[in-house]
Amino acid sequence: MLVKLIPELGHFALIIALLMAVLQGVMPLAGAATRRPLWMAYGHPMATGQFLFIAVAYVCLTASYALDDFSVANVANNSNSLLPWYYKLSAVWGNHEGSVLLWSLMLAGWGYAASRFSGGLPRDMVARVQGVMGLISVGFLLFILLTSNPFERLLPNVPHDGADLNPLLQDIGLIVHPPMLYMGYVGFSVVFAFAIAALLGGRLDAAWTRWARPWTNSAWAFLTVGIALGSWWAYYELGWGGWWFWDPVENASLLPWLTGTALIHSLAVTEKRGSFKSWTVLLAIFTFSLSLLGTFLVRSGVLTSVHAFANDPSRGLFILVLLTITVTLSLLIFALRAPRVSHHVSFSWLSRDSLLLINNILLVIMTVTILLGTLYPLILDSLNLGKISVGPPYFNALFVPLTVVMCLFMGLGPVARWKSMPASELRRKLWLAGVAALVLGMVLPLIYTGEWNLWASLGIVAALWIVLPIGKDMWDKTRHGSSRLAGLRKLSLAYWGMVLGHVGIAVTIIGVAVVSNYATERTVRMAPGTELDVAGYQFTLRELKSRRGANFMADTAVIQVRNIESGRGFIMRPEKRFYLATGMPMTQVALRPGLFRDIYVAMGEDLEDGSWAMRIQYKPFVRWLWLGGLLMALGGILAIVDKRYRRTRTADRADVARSPKTQEAVL
Structure with a gap:
């Protein structure tokens, strides 16, 4: 009986979270405006409670998916009894209602973190930040409860099975991509709250x-x-x-x-x-x-x-x-x-x-x-x-x-x-980097393919112009001292974060420039026994097979790929899937990834004579696109953990203690 009430429990938790968000949005702001410490103190417990109750609601929706409770419209429209359990978990946010609930959970989580880790800041500042975060949560919780209720029931006409998750979303990338994206979106609410609090105060x-x-x-x-x-x-x-x-x-x-x-x-x-x-x-x-x-x-x-x-x-x-x-x-x-x-x-x-x-x-x-x-x-x-x-x-x-x-x-x-x-000093520092970027940008495409390409050269020059001056700056910063290594160790994490962020941009630019100008693509007809050469590789279709997945049927091509120069080979297995619940066909790409190139094979349409259309692509440096993104993100993380931000609370607390105006506002 309790299991059947899980959706109602989740709905009730959202209502309580809304009430707490209202208190969090109103009381701390009013307390900061009227200098009432008791009202300002509402912020942290309300932020904590709001986060906990939205988490309860999210767990309830996840449980409804895990238990195949098709009386919940959200589950019936986006899941299926044949769906693997890990896709059932990602299906929670693979739809409108669930994604907004995840957004609200993350918003409450950021609000709780901002409240929890701001203990060294002036009380009125923290109260205003908590108040702004609470008001933002009020808007999204009202949005959920009034227009996007994830716990809406289909009683008494409960379907026997669900409609299934969109096959495009049945992928590991969609398990991790939306939460990361939402964390970024919602995380900017904290700096927004700090900015508004700074203006108000x-x-x-x-x-x-x-x-x-x-x-x-x-x-x-x-x-x-x-x-x-x-x-x-x-x-x-x-x-x-x-x-x-x-x-x-x-x-x-x-x-x-x-x-x-x-x-x-x-x-x-x-x-x-x-x-x-x-x-x-x-x-x-x-x-x-x-x-x-x-x-x-x-x-x-x-x-x-x-x-x-x-x-x-x-x-x-x-x-x-x-x-x-x-x-x-x-x-x-x-x-x-x-x-x-x-x-x-x-x-x-x-x-x-x-x-x-x-x-x-x-x-x-x-x-x-x-x-x-x-x-x-x-x-x-x-x-x-x-x-x-x-x-x-x-x-x-x-x-x-x-x-x-x-x-x-x-x-x-x-x-x-x-x-x-002085302009002369800037020229002295950068002339060598500028010359090196221009020369390397012109020469590297010739070395890579034997042909010069204007756009590839322009991208490489731009990337090297970002990286080489940073190398010059690091050289200048570490030339005084017992050794270069000791000098590198003395550089702050924030500085290393800047370096990685800029290097990440350069790596991404190189990836874009090379793959956009040197990628090779062919769309061909292939039947068992067909051989063809693409970008120095020989592709041979060995056989066509069929297989049954958890919730789909698939036609699989077994392709032998051999490097013509080295003779080394490997097998690639692209698929064409047919999902049983929706009747939707999907292409499952076969990839042979590498740091300097990807080999990419996708099955097209069945040509009904024992052959299939195949798209074969050679993608040089395409991985550098995402490697650059990871380097940028790592740079941001290094900047976060810089020790000067760990000292910020103590220093700012001392500043606050010395400020009569702030003492008056806090007391």
């Missing part, structure tokens, strides 16, 4: 940026991994070997990543120099707003995509209202408070300050470019002004040149000084 100083930087780096690292995993999934799952589609939903994840990257650099300048204060707050507001915009695009029904879950206009209207309220109120607070608490800090046009500002402006221009290309067709369609399609030609024509220009300033930034720097 009149503390646009270096202290709030020190508090916000670890949270920003954490969210950015999660989002980076999530985007890389999404690209990796699209590469091997959709069957044609593409790694980025400029799909509107993919663009939605890239938008907050770009502004989040700008935010990381802007926070560094504000902490180090006390400048860019207003700009930093605006970036925090825009980054979280773009995360909400991504939620609107995926769950409003305005897009048709494998990534998009909802098609109910009421849901889209609710998120649009939530997005409008968030952006309007935060910008209103900014307009009222920022002019009172910010001031101008001067710096030379040739300095690290100005170079970081230029890079930030370029990142924002790239964001606006993608935003316009994504939203313009939707706006025209909604106004009945016609339908247009904005595809890769538009994005590549604008995004690629902006990226090249940004790389130019990325090479200058790490070796430049704060405030001002």
Whole structure:
């Protein structure tokens, strides 16, 4: 009997979580405004309780999937008794209602973490952060309970079995990709809350940026991994070997990543120099707003995509209202408070300050470019002004040149000084790196293929221009001391994080440049015994087999692949699957991965004469795309664990104790 009540228990837990979120959103903000410590103290227990009750709701939904409770509409529409258990767990978030519940759970988790690990900060600041996080949770919990209830029942007409999970989502990539992406999206709510709290408390100083930087780096690292995993999934799952589609939903994840990257650099300048204060707050507001915009695009029904879950206009209207309220109120607070608490800090046009500002402006221009290309067709369609399609030609024509220009300033930034720097000194530091980047960029494509390619050379030059100045900077920083190794050990983790982040960008650029210009693709007809040569490999179709999976039937091609030069060989087994519950066919790609090349084989259609269409591709350096993403994320993690942030609480507590104004606010 208790098992049958699991969905009701989950629904009740969400209602309690909503009540706690309301208290968390109202009481700490009111306490900070009226200087009442007891009201401010509501924040932490309400954040803890909200997180626990949403976790209970999530466990209840997961249990409904595990128990095949098809009386729950969400389970009946997205699961099946034949579905393997691990896909049942991922099916919890492989739909609209479950994904929003996961989003809310992560939002509550970030809110709890921000409350739990901010003990050394001023009490009024923590209270305001808790209050803003609580109000955001109120919006999403209302969204769930009013429009997207994951516990809705189908009683008394319970189906015998479920409709099954979309076969595209029955993959390991979709087990790990959405949670990582959501952690990034939701993580930016913390820095947004810090920014609003700083505005409300009149503390646009270096202290709030020190508090916000670890949270920003954490969210950015999660989002980076999530985007890389999404690209990796699209590469091997959709069957044609593409790694980025400029799909509107993919663009939605890239938008907050770009502004989040700008935010990381802007926070560094504000902490180090006390400048860019207003700009930093605006970036925090825009980054979280773009995360909400991504939620609107995926769950409003305005897009048709494998990534998009909802098609109910009421849901889209609710998120649009939530997005409008968030952006309007935060910008209103900014307009009222920022002019009172910010001031101008001067710096030379040739300095690290100005170079970081230029890079930030370029990142924002790239964001606006993608935003316009994504939203313009939707706006025209909604106004009945016609339908247009904005595809890769538009994005590549604008995004690629902006990226090249940004790389130019990325090479200058790490070796430049704060405030001002003589041009002669910058030339002295960088001339050798510039010459080496140009020479290697021209020569390496010739060595690789024997032919020169302009676009590949341009990409390699841009990547080397990012990396070589960093190497020069590390050389300069470690030349004083007993040994180079000892000097390297003295470099801070934050510095190593910067190095890995920039190297990751360079690695990704090389991957993009090489695979875009040197990939080989052939679509051929193959029957048992057919042989053909592609990119130095011989492919022989040995046999065609059939097999039964857990919830599908599959035709499998057994292909012998031999390296013509070395003679070494291996077997590849691409499949064409037919899922029993949905009747949906799916391509299961065969991959032979490597650090410097992938061999990619996908089965097309049965040509009904004993042969199949096959797509065979040779993808050089494609793995560098995702290796670069992992390096960037690792750089963000290293910056988080830098010891100066572990000292922040003690230092800021001492600053607070010495500040009569803050003492008065806290007491």
